[in-house]
Amino acid sequence: MAFGGFNSSGSNQPMAEINMVPLIDVMLVLLVIFIVTAPLLTHAVKIDLPRASSNPNISQAEKIQIAINAQGTVYWNGEIVEEASLRTRMAAAARLDPQPELHLRADRITHYEKVARVMSDAAQAGLVKIGFVTDPNDVQ
Template sequence: MAFGSMNSGTRQTPMTEINVVPLVDVMLVLLVIFIITAPLLTHSVKVDLPKASSSPNITKPEHIEFGLRDDASLYWNGEPVTMDQLAPRFTATAKQDPNVELHIRADKHVHYEYVARVMSIAAKAGLVRIGFVTDPSLQ
């Protein structure tokens, strides 16, 4: 720190050093506050929860196995169908059970146009749960 001299003949210049003492004081006060309040934030209530043993109830909803081959042939649960028969079948199935799932098994060489068309017909009929079945084995 620069101290002024007793010589009055010299010109006084402004002090160019930064006074960090107030900054250190504020930081120490904040540090003490955080040290005191931190354990209070992690306080939790100990509760003895009851023990229960149960097995999951796995129920398989009705689903439609729909197959598409690369030659554009369609199969409803293994039964051959045409594109014209899909809309009435999807509508009737959706009216019976709105939570029915449509599992699409498409050949890897089938054109996307056929898959999209089947999905569109199913969605218009009211089937909202549509999934693709794939083979998990690596080839």
């Protein structure tokens, strides 16, 4: 071991070696603890669970097509509707479960005010799934 001696002829420099004995002792104690506790962690109770088979009930949300032409006429799935009738239809659609998707198509020269009013009515009715339909092939 590297302890200081009582020899007066030795140098008074500090010891440069690490005492490894306490470190090895702690490591061996931890190893014994892990060896003892590891089998206890893998112990499981075997039970016979019941088996059931079911198919998920996947219901597709209805899609509502709303179209606005250049004159500002609003169509609900191809049928012309007035503004009051549109609001009542949107409120009825918002109460459905699952809530339908609203696909909004507008003519290129339709005033933004009309599109914004339809979107506002849909939001006030409680419809949250609103998508815009565009034609990707018609690029200027």
